[in-house]
Amino acid sequence: MLNRLQESDIKLLRVFFAVASCNGFTAAEPVLRMQRPNISAAIKKLEERLDLILCHRGRGGFQMTKEGEVVFQETKRIFNAFDNFVFNLKSLHDDYSGHLTIVLMSGLPLNVMTAVSKSVKTSMHKFEDIHFNVQTRLYNEVEHAALSGECHLVVSCYDMVKPESIVFHPLPYKCEGRLYCTKSHPLAKYRDQIPTSVELYDHPAIGITGMSPSNYIGNERRLSIETFSDSFESCLSAILTGEYMGLLPDYFVEGKTYAEELIPLGGDEFAFSHDLFVMNGKNTRMNPVLKHFIRELEYFVTQ
Known part of the structure; x- marks a missing residue:
């Protein structure tokens, strides 16, 4: 198991990073300027150093393991930091x-x-x-x-x-949007205004992790957030099921093939501008x- 990173480990990680980025050993050969047997040997040595299986290779093709995905993401962070260090160092010399x-x-x-x-x-x-x-x-x-x-x-x-x-x-530039639901949603008829008599907690909404208006918007009328997405794309998918309402930028809707299925809710009260x-x-x-x-x-x- 690896306890301290050595120079030789950096070289092995660069080989793995190239293979993972190219999604295969053969595709990585011209990038690394190495032959496949040497690439395979380097990956095997890295796996031994880390005491992890990073990828499967065989008739089914190249496929990273869950552990390999983690190592790949961390390797990307390391090499980005290296590149930034070198760039900033050069900047000191104009x-x-x-x-x-x-x-x-x-x-x-x-x-x-x-x-x-x-x-x-x-x-x-x-x-x-x-x-x-x-x-x-x-x-x-x-x-x-x-x-x-x-x-x-x-x-x-x-x-x-x-x-x-x-x-x-x-x-x-501002990213503007509003609350959306599908035509089949119980609140779809309230395009311009949602009456105060309508209890929003009776209607599930989807929020976006880390974005504060995903929990509430408008005149402190809180949405009933029952699940979270990690992006506007996944939020859209949940809204299109007809089970949730949620916030979307207008550019995510305008001109899209699915626009006919979506209804903006509540007028300006449920609009946002980022x-x-x-x-x-x-x-x-x-x-x-x-x-x-x-x-x-x-x-x-x-x-």
């Missing part, structure tokens, strides 16, 4: 090259995703030898991502009390590359 990691909250609207892509492109054109790693996290994970040092910037909504350990750069931010931990060195990316994002998100 060398702005290397890898930048940007974390996006899952479920952002298409125009925000497009703005991120354009900002990445212009930043890569302005600064030579800059590479971007763009990843996604669930809403309840973005604060940790900003603080942990595993990324440089986070693009996310944030409606909770803002910790002093995080710097918030507001973007000129500000969008670029976030970073106070220990993040805000060099010219990061500043440029934020300025570009502020511009493109309004286009």
